[in-house]
Amino acid sequence: MAPFKLNSKNLAQIAAAGKAQIKIPSYRRGSAVKEGIVHIGVGGFHRAHLAVYVDQLMQNHGVNDYAICGVGLQPFDATMRDALGSQDHLYTVIERSAKGSFANVVGSINSFLFAPDDREAVIEKMAHPDTHIVSLTITESGYYYNENTHQLQAEHPDIQYDLDPVNEKAPRTTFGFLYAALARRQQAGLRPFTVMSCDNMQKNGAITRNMLQSFARLRNPDLAQWIAEKAHFPNAMVDRITPQTTPADKEALAAEFGIEDAWPVVTEPFMQWVIEDHFSDGRPPFEKAGAQLVKNVHAVEEFEKHKLRLLNGSHSAIGYPGQLAGFRYVHEVMQHPLFSKFVWQMMQEEVKPLLPHIPGVDIDQYCRTLVERFSNPTIMDQLPRVCLNASGKIPQFIMPSIAEAIWGTGPFRRLCFVAAAWFRYLNGVDDSGKPFDVIDPMRDELQAKACAGGTNPWELLTTRNLFGDDLRTDERFLKEVTTAMEDIARDGILKTLPKYVD
Numbered sequence: 159m160a161p162f163k164l165n166s167k168n169l170a171q172i173a174a175a176g177k178a179q180i181k182i183p184s185y186r187r188g189s190a191v192k193e194g195i196v197h198i199g200v201g202g203f204h205r206a207h208l209a210v211y212v213d214q215l216m217q218n219h220g221v222n223d224y225a226i227c228g229v230g231l232q233p234f235d236a237t238m239r240d241a242l243g244s245q246d247h248l249y250t251v252i253e254r255s256a257k258g259s260f261a262n263v264v265g266s267i268n269s270f271l272f273a274p275d276d277r278e279a280v281i282e283k284m285a286h287p288d289t290h291i292v293s294l295t296i297t298e299s300g301y302y303y304n305e306n307t308h309q310l311q312a313e314h315p316d317i318q319y320d321l322d323p324v325n326e327k328a329p330r331t332t333f334g335f336l337y338a339a340l341a342r343r344q345q346a347g348l349r350p351f352t353v354m355s356c357d358n359m360q361k362n363g364a365i366t367r368n369m370l371q372s373f374a375r376l377r378n379p380d381l382a383q384w385i386a387e388k389a390h391f392p393n394a395m396v397d398r399i400t401p402q403t404t405p406a407d408k409e410a411l412a413a414e415f416g417i418e419d420a421w422p423v424v425t426e427p428f429m430q431w432v433i434e435d436h437f438s439d440g441r442p443p444f445e446k447a448g449a450q451l452v453k454n455v456h457a458v459e460e461f462e463k464h465k466l467r468l469l470n471g472s473h474s475a476i477g478y479p480g481q482l483a484g485f486r487y488v489h490e491v492m493q494h495p496l497f498s499k500f501v502w503q504m505m506q507e508e509v510k511p512l513l514p515h516i517p518g519v520d521i522d523q524y525c526r527t528l529v530e531r532f533s534n535p536t537i538m539d540q541l542p543r544v545c546l547n548a549s550g551k552i553p554q555f556i557m558p559s560i561a562e563a564i565w566g567t568g569p570f571r572r573l574c575f576v577a578a579a580w581f582r583y584l585n586g587v588d589d590s591g592k593p594f595d596v597i598d599p600m601r602d603e604l605q606a607k608a609c610a611g612g613t614n615p616w617e618l619l620t621t622r623n624l625f626g627d628d629l630r631t632d633e634r635f636l637k638e639v640t641t642a643m644e645d646i647a648r649d650g651i652l653k654t655l656p657k658y659v660d
Contacts, residue, residue: 159175159416161411161412161413161415161416161417161418162175162416162417162418163245163418164245164248164249164250164263164417164418164419164420165244165245165246165248166187166246166248169182169183169248169263172263172415172416172417175416178259178261178414178415179260179261180260180261180262180263180415180417181217181261181262181263182263183213183216183217183248183263183264183265183266184217185216185217185220185222185265186222187225187246187265187268188268190222191216191222191223191225191268192222192223192224192225192288193224193225193226193227193268193269193283193288193289194223194224194225194288194289194290194291194440194442195208195212195224195225195226195227195289195290195291195292195293196226196227196229196283196284196289196291196292196293196351197209197226197227197228197229197267197292197293197294197295198229198231198292198293198294198295198296198332198335199229199230199231199294199295199296199297199300200228200229200230200235200238200242200267200270200295201238201295202400202401202402202403202423202425203295203356203358203396203398203400204228204293204295204356205249205251205264205267205423206251206398206400206423206425206429207356207396207398207400207429207431208226208293208295208356208431209226209264209266209267210251210262210264210266210429211431211444211447211448211449212224212225212226212266212442212447213262213264213265213266214446214447214448215442215443215444215446215447216265216266218446218447219443219446219447221442221443223288223442224290224291224441224442225266225267225268226266226267226268227267227268227269227270227271227283227289228242228247228267228269228270228271229270229271229272229273229280229283230270230271230272230273231273231274231280231296231330231331231332231335232274233274235272235273236272236274237421238270238421239270239272240420241420241421242267242270242420242421243270244420245419245420247265247267247268247269247270248263248264248265249263249264249267249419249421249422249423250262250263250264250411250415250417250419250422250423251263251264251422251423251425252407252410252411252422252423252424252425253425253426253427254424254425254426254534254536254537255426255427255534255536256534256536257427259410259414259536260427261411261414261415261417263417271283273335277327277328277329277335278327278328280335281327281329281335281338281339281342282339282342284335284336284339284340284351285338285339285340285342285343285346285348287346287348289351290351290352290437290439290440290441291351291352291353291354291437291439291441292336292339292351292352292353292354293353293354293355293356294332294353294354294355294356294357294366295356295357296332296357297357297547297550298357298359298547298549298550298551299547299550299599300331300332300357301332301357301359301365301366301369302314302316302317302331302333302369303365303369304623305550305553305623305624306622306623306624306625306626307623308368309372310368310369310372310373312372312373312376316330316331317331317333317373319334320333320334320337320373321373321376321377323377326338326341333369333370333373334373336353336370337370337373337374337377337381339351340374340381340384340385340389341378341381344381344384349388349438349439350384350385350388350389350390350438350439351389351438351439352389352390352391352392352436352437352438352439352441353366353367353370353389353390353391354391354392354394354433355391355393355394356394356396357396358396358466358470359550359554360459360462360463360466360554361393361455361459361462362393362394363391363392363393363394363434363436363455364391364393364455366391367389367391370385370391371385371386388438389438390436390437390438391436392433392434392435392436392437393433393434393455393458393459393462394431394432394433394434394458395430395431395432395433395458395461395462395465396430396431397428397429397430397431397465397469398425398426398428398429398430399425399426399428399531399537399539400423400424400425401424401425401537401538401539401540401543402540402543403421403422403423403424404538407422407424408420408422424537424538425537426531426534426537428527428531429448430450430465431444431448431449431450432449432450432452432457432458432461432462433449433450433451433452433458434451434452434453434454434455434457434458435451435452435453460514460516461516461519463513463514464513464514464516464519464521464524466554466555467509467512467513467555467558467559468505468509468510468513468524468525468528469528470551470554470555471504471505471509471555471556471559471573471576472501472504472505472528472532473488473532473544473555474544474548474551474552474555474556474576474580475500475501475504475572475576476488476491476492476497476501476532476541476544477541477544477545478545478548478576478579478580478582478583479491479497479575479576479579479651479655480497480541480651481541481542481545481583481588481594482579482582482583482588482589482646482650482651483588483589483650483651483652484588484589484590484592485541486540486541487535487538487539487540487541488532488537488539488540488541488544489532489533489534489535489537489538489539491532491541492529492532492533493533496652496655496656496659497655498529498533499659499660500572500655500658500659501529501532502525502529503572503659503660504572504573504576505525505528506522506525507569507572508559508563508568508569508570508571508572508573509559509573510525511568512559512562512563512566512568542594542595542597545583545596545597546597546598547597547598547599548580548583548598549598549599549600549604549624550599552577552580552624553624553625556573556576556577556580557577557624557625557629559573560573560574560577560629560635561626561628561629564628564629564632564634564635565628570635570638571638571658572658574635574638574639574642575642575654575655575658577615577639577642578615578639578642578643578646579642579646579651581608581611581615581618581639581643582608582643582646582647583596584596584601584604584605584607584608584618585605585608585609586605589650589651589652600621600624603621604618604621607620607621612647613640613643613644613647614640614643615636615639615640615643616630616636642654645657
């Protein structure tokens with residue numbers, strides 16, 4: 159039997175075909191529900207994470223006033239607009255593990271707005287009384303946040319464009335849209351919506367608040383004050399490995415589950431969301447779908463620190479050396495005995511001692527769970543995805559552990575090896591001489607510095623919005639990174655790695 163095209167009309171047939179275990183939405187959609195969440199940045203992670211939590215609330219708990227309106231701000235979002243639009247905004251989440259594959263058709267995304275087509279429609283949607291939350295997965299670069307000064311990159315051309323009152327009805331950036339919509343809500347006597355970052359950034363809520371308030375102060379200090387007093391920006395820790403969807407994933411979905419989906423999502427069974435219970439205009443009962451609601455930012459930060467330093471830091475330790483060594487997938491790297499030992503020893507000996515104790519959390523068990531997740535061969539998580547946009551990742555995932563090790567004179571050789579591997583990775587050529595794409599908003603600047611510096615890290619370390627003086631002035635750090643860079647350049651990753659495994 160040919161697969162059924164995914165759309166509302168075919169849901170019953172998809173379920174009846176029963177080719178494999180699959181769940182479909184039985185809740186109301188379309189005009190029968192309210193769209194209480196507007197989400198900017200509808201990518202794989204959003205569709206495997208927040209949209210799944212909302213789907214579970216709609217399916218299992220009768221929540222019908224927090225469906226999602228997706229928003230794409232960038233020209234490349236047209237592909238997602240077309241894929242979702244062609245199937246009534248339904249899509250399939252495929253969970254893969256050693257136990258097998260399971261599929262879930264998700265219907266929590268109720269509509270989609272493509273800003274380049276109609277920017278005014280996006281502003282009006284955010285300003286609508288039914289909108290209680292505007293959530294974000296816009297990646298680190300979308301926040302225009304200077305990692306060194308912790309200030310808004312107010313001089314950026316996109317921010318300058320949106321700061322011009324002439325362009326208020328046709329903004330380019332997330333902050334331009336948020337500002338315009340909040341201004342309308344203030345004028346209408348409405349509460350501000352909650353701005354909820356779901357990006358994998360430390361202190362994501364605080365950064366969002368500070369960047370938006372900085373933007374608003376440059377436009378209208380009175381509105382900035384209203385935002386400061388009334389709007390809430392909960393901090394959150396998010397976690398679910400979501401590799402890029404491949405043509406083979408679509409073919410497998412059709413063969414195994416009988417569904418033709420223009421853009422399914424492949425992910426792991428594990429999912430976690432720890433969020434500060436701090437909302438300005440109501441919220442759905444996220445805890446009923448398994449989210450962990452905590453009282454304050456400190457509690458979020460403790461979970462966040464574990465995740466960023468152990469999961470994301472280990473992903474960096476797999477990604478950049480693995481790409482240089484010629485591997486394609488995360489699980490292939492973990493199947494290499496030296497690499498798996500390296501990652502485990504880095505977590506246990508260099509990162510774990512720096513982390514806070516959280517009551518009820520077994521950190522060793524968490525590390526074992528991470529190794530199991532990284533080693534999952536069914537996910538087929540590609541290294542280029544892990545390596546994307548490293549200028550926003552390395553300063554969060556690797557450098558803070560190095561800085562704390564410097565202050566406490568703790569061990570950090572393996573962490574320095576990861577930093578050195580990234581510096582080498584920036585050249586865009588692996589150990590066998592094969593070129594690869596470096597995708598990063600700072601690529602041109604960083605590649606120029608990597609080329610100029612060679613095996614000396616100093617040129618790259620002068621990038622002040624990425625690295626602090628504590629790194630540039632520490633002799634032990636400079637010596638370790640330089641040695642690793644020289645060894646990698648001369649011998650390659652696989653011949654250098656044994657020096658870092660006990």
